[in-house]
Amino acid sequence: MVKLVYFAWVRERIGKGEEELELPPEVKTAGDLIAHLATLGEEYENALQFPKAIRVAINQEHVEHDEPIAGAREIGLFPPMTGG
Amino acid sequence: MTPLTVRVQSEDFDLSGESRTLTEGRADVGAVVSFVGLCRDEAGSLSALELEHYPGMAEAEIRRIGETAISRFGLLGLTAIHRHGKIAPGEQIVLVIATAPHRQAAFDGANFMMDYLKTSAPFWKKEHRKDGSSGDWVSAKDADDRARDRWMD
Numbered sequence: 001m002v003k004l005v006y007f008a009w010v011r012e013r014i015g016k017g018e019e020e021l022e023l024p025p026e027v028k029t030a031g032d033l034i035a036h037l038a039t040l041g042e043e044y045e046n047a048l049q050f051p052k053a054i055r056v057a058i059n060q061e062h063v064e065h066d067e068p069i070a071g072a073r074e075i076g077l078f079p080p081m082t083g084g
Numbered sequence: 085m086t087p088l089t090v091r092v093q094s095e096d097f098d099l100s101g102e103s104r105t106l107t108e109g110r111a112d113v114g115a116v117v118s119f120v121g122l123c124r125d126e127a128g129s130l131s132a133l134e135l136e137h138y139p140g141m142a143e144a145e146i147r148r149i150g151e152t153a154i155s156r157f158g159l160l161g162l163t164a165i166h167r168h169g170k171i172a173p174g175e176q177i178v179l180v181i182a183t184a185p186h187r188q189a190a191f192d193g194a195n196f197m198m199d200y201l202k203t204s205a206p207f208w209k210k211e212h213r214k215d216g217s218s219g220d221w222v223s224a225k226d227a228d229d230r231a232r233d234r235w236m237d
Contacts, residue, residue, distance in 0.1 A: 005138070007136055007137075007138055007206065007208060008136055008208035008210070008221055009221050057138070057141055057206070060138070060140055060141035060144055060145075061141075061144075061145075062145075062204065076138055076141065076206070078138070078206065078208070079208065079221065079224070080203075080223075080224035081202070081203060081204065081205060081206055081207055081208060081224065082202075082207065082208050082209045082221070082222045082223070082224050083135065083137070083166060083178070083201060083202060083205050083206070083207025083208070083209070084121055084166075084177070084178050084198060084201050084202035084205070084207070084228075
């Protein structure tokens, strides 16, 4: 089980801020995770239809989409940041 | 140890008090550069910006950027405060203060800090309109990415 957390319009479109999921073994990278989630229903598909617009953090640190997710406790998915 | 203060909070902050904390009792600080970012309303239709953040990661990421800034520019102190929640036009959103022996390091340190904070710290702005409608999420700007990228060489 891995904890997934969502922010901003990713959170709004999926309709929840966090969840725990069991991932199939073929989901090996952050990019695989985005592609897998997009198959879980219309709301996920709507949130994740443009994977390049999705930023990923593993255990609260930014990673690229080719980063392996093995051993991750928490994975965050969110749009490009607009703070400051 | 160079003092690095990072806070993510809903309350407002006080520039002069935070600045004093970095300089009081020190004779080695020759330059203090501060930046305050405000909520602005260009179209006259904004009632507030709502700032969402990733609790835990927001502090950790600002701290990572701050540690890089301190070692890269030889800063003597650095304070970064970022607010979350609903913020009305004219209110303060973000504070960065960098201290150094000389001005160039302090200017560069504060500038670097803001460029990375805008593109890497996990915060997102949503608009709330005066007519009561919920507006859009603010889009990330390519210009902010370019401002960050000029530090990469």
